[in-house]
Amino acid sequence: MNLKIDDSGNFSLLRNKFGNFFVQEKLNSSKLIPIIRDSKFVGFHKEQSNYNLVLVEFINGVNQIVDFVYRFKSAYVWETDSNWNFVKDLKVIGVNDPEFQELKENHGVDINNDGIIGFN
Numbered sequence: 001m002n003l004k005i006d007d008s009g010n011f012s013l014l015r016n017k018f019g020n021f022f023v024q025e026k027l028n029s030s031k032l033i034p035i036i037r038d039s040k041f042v043g044f045h046k047e048q049s050n051y052n053l054v055l056v057e058f059i060n061g062v063n064q065i066v067d068f069v070y071r072f073k074s075a076y077v078w079e080t081d082s083n084w085n086f087v088k089d090l091k092v093i094g095v096n097d098p099e100f101q102e103l104k105e106n107h108g109v110d111i112n113n114d115g116i117i118g119f120n
């Protein structure tokens with residue numbers, strides 16, 4: 001059984017019972033694409049256990065993944081290639097940055113788990 005973390009937009013983020021993160025394209029939902037960073041499946045390896053991926057989406061022509069790090073109260077926006085392999089950090093958005101609320105509202109995901117999604 002997979003846990004669906006982000007169900008917004010055209011791409012969903014899922015996590016399986018082993019902790020691996022996958023992307024699911026809504027138009028092709030039978031296919032689960034593993035998220036890979038530094039040639040490793042994200043979520044599976046112990047040294048990566050701190051990854052807290054919260055949403056995936058194709059934004060402005062780029063596949064993006066958001067990793068929310070509670071310790072730094074920041075969302076790390078990853079740029080990935082077309083296969084959802086990590087390329088680089090696009091930007092880091094702190095919880096007090098207006099862009100952070102925008103990110104939550106645009107995707108309907110409570111990234112920092114504070115019970116608030118939009119401005120209302």
Ligand SMILES: [Ca+2]
Pocket residue numbers: 006007008009010011012013055056057107
């Ligand atoms: Ca999404």
